[in-house]
Amino acid sequence: xxxxxxxxxxxxxxxxxxxxLSCEQNLNHDAMYWYRQDPGQGLRLIYxxxxxxxxxxxxxxxxxxxxxxxxxxxxxxxxxAQKNPTAFYLxxxxxxxxxxxxxxxxxGTRLLVL
Amino acid sequence: xxxxxxxxxxxxxxxxxxATMNCSYKTSINxxxxxxxxxxxxxxxxxxxxxxxxxxxSGRLRVTLDTSKKSSSLLITASRAADTASYFCATAxxxxxxxxxxxxxxxxxxxx
Numbered sequence: 001x002x003x004x005x006x007x008x009x010x011x012x013x014x015x016x017x018x019x020x021l022s023c024e025q026n027l028n029h030d031a032m033y034w035y036r037q038d039p040g041q042g043l044r045l046i047y048x049x050x051x052x053x054x055x056x057x058x059x060x061x062x063x064x065x066x067x068x069x070x071x072x073x074x075x076x077x078x079x080x081a082q083k084n085p086t087a088f089y090l091x092x093x094x095x096x097x098x099x100x101x102x103x104x105x106x107x108g109t110r111l112l113v114l
Numbered sequence: 115x116x117x118x119x120x121x122x123x124x125x126x127x128x129x130x131x132x133a134t135m136n137c138s139y140k141t142s143i144n145x146x147x148x149x150x151x152x153x154x155x156x157x158x159x160x161x162x163x164x165x166x167x168x169x170x171x172s173g174r175l176r177v178t179l180d181t182s183k184k185s186s187s188l189l190i191t192a193s194r195a196a197d198t199a200s201y202f203c204a205t206a207x208x209x210x211x212x213x214x215x216x217x218x219x220x221x222x223x224x225x226x
Binding site: 004006035040041042043045088090092102103104105106107108110 | 118147149154155156157158159162202204213214215216217218219221
């Protein structure tokens with residue numbers, strides 16, 4: 001099955017803790033993205049990567065970090081600096097990063113603060 | 115920043131009726147896409163319309179694009195209960211290196 005997977009489905013974070021959300025794709029896509037979605041809202045771009053070992057900040061990067069060591073993987077770390085992390089996080093990928101192609105989304109991770 | 119704004123925010127119709135959602139945007143675009151999201155799930159791509167196209171069809175979906183008015187509409191004909199979802203427009207902003215920007219979505223509820 002080709003696709004994009006995210007894990008875990010639910011994640012709980014304690015005060016002051018860093019947590020990492022996993023995103024893996026086997027579509028051989030160059031570009032990958034992380035979005036945050038709050039209830040009743042659209043998607044806001046956190047980080048994106050066009051190629052391995054390169055990534056760019058999106059509109060709301062503060063309090064988050066990413067890495068792109070492999071083409072297939074784009075993990076997102078929510079750091080303790082992110083004071084309001086409770087949200088639904090969506091990872092996506094596309095063939096290239098020029099806005100011309102469809103984005104394929106994972107099923108999402110819901111992050112909750114204890 | 116949000117560019118696409120969907121209208122209405124929420125829509126309830128009877129099964130079998132047609133559903134129309136609108137999207138307005140602010141800047142010049144290369145293309146506009148519509149996505150669907152079932153509750154608590156990821157987004158699924160429905161259709162892409164390029165800036166030089168005015169209308170596009172895919173099954174029960176019909177999308178129009180009016181670049182002079184900076185607006186698009188998504189029509190779902192003969193709605194079904196399974197069409198209940200949120201629908202988002204996404205624009206590739208030419209002024210931001212074609213970054214895709216999503217609107218806040220229209221929540222569509224099909225009544226049995």
